[in-house]
Amino acid sequence: GENVEQHPSTLSVQEGDSAVIKCTYSDSASNYFPWYKQELGKRPQLIIDIRSNVGEKKDQRIAVTLNKTAKHFSLHITETQPEDSAVYFCAAGSGYSTLTFGKGTMLLVSP
Amino acid sequence: DTAVSQTPKYLVTQMGNDKSIKCEQNLGHDTMYWYKQDSKKFLKIMFSYNNKELIINETVPNRFSPKSPDKAHLNLHINSLELGDSAVYFCASSQARSYNTQYFGPGTRLTVL
Numbered sequence: 455g456e457n458v459e460q461h462p463s464t465l466s467v468q469e470g471d472s473a474v475i476k477c478t479y480s481d482s483a484s485n486y487f488p489w490y491k492q493e494l495g496k497r498p499q500l501i502i503d504i505r506s507n508v509g510e511k512k513d514q515r516i517a518v519t520l521n522k523t524a525k526h527f528s529l530h531i532t533e534t535q536p537e538d539s540a541v542y543f544c545a546a547g548s549g550y551s552t553l554t555f556g557k558g559t560m561l562l563v564s565p
Numbered sequence: 566d567t568a569v570s571q572t573p574k575y576l577v578t579q580m581g582n583d584k585s586i587k588c589e590q591n592l593g594h595d596t597m598y599w600y601k602q603d604s605k606k607f608l609k610i611m612f613s614y615n616n617k618e619l620i621i622n623e624t625v626p627n628r629f630s631p632k633s634p635d636k637a638h639l640n641l642h643i644n645s646l647e648l649g650d651s652a653v654y655f656c657a658s659s660q661a662r663s664y665n666t667q668y669f670g671p672g673t674r675l676t677v678l
Binding site for chain 2: 486496498499500541552553554
């Protein structure tokens with residue numbers, strides 16, 4: 455089955471800095487890579503996703519890159535703000551298999 | 566118009582009791598899931614279910630059982646609750662063969678005393 459590794463487990467940055475979270479996956483059949491943000495006491499919510507037919511996708515301050523050859527994908531957050539503080543999960547899967555989640559990254563943005 | 570809803574939000578009970586958590590989705594999805602999130606924040610899938618197939622994570626004790634009265638509902642029954650069952654349980658849903666984007670419910674915090 456799929457195995458997703460996520461790093462780092464915790465990440466502290468100053469407001470305005472960039473943050474990068476990296477994930478690797480094992481199953482070459484995976485073609486869908488979403489990222490979820492979970493604020494304290496809340497549900498995981500989808501913030502951006504990428505499909506295997508593109509290498510990069512951007513939505514305002516958030517971008518995701520995908521390298522299918524190397525089987526890794528990354529989340530980039532620019533100009534971080536305190537409200538970006540949360541746990542971020544990467545996941546990998548396809549339309550024919552359930553998602554496999556990474557173990558999460560706790561991002562702390564200090565004012 | 567909550568897309569995925571769960572009840573109750575909090576559940577406090579004694580060891581050995583049997584309890585249920587309800588989940589409903591109004592997204593018209595055909596697949597539903599149950600996840601357990603422990604204190605380390607790991608999201609561990611317990612079950613995935615559509616009207617054709619139940620997939621059980623083999624590490625889940627058989628004290629846990631999903632029950633689906635229809636496509637919009639997937640309830641979680643837990644028998645003989647143990648201290649280690651304390652966690653937050655999330656229900657989720659997706660449309661299979663549509664890249665499986667999963668939408669989560671608000672979670673149920675279960676505390677076993």
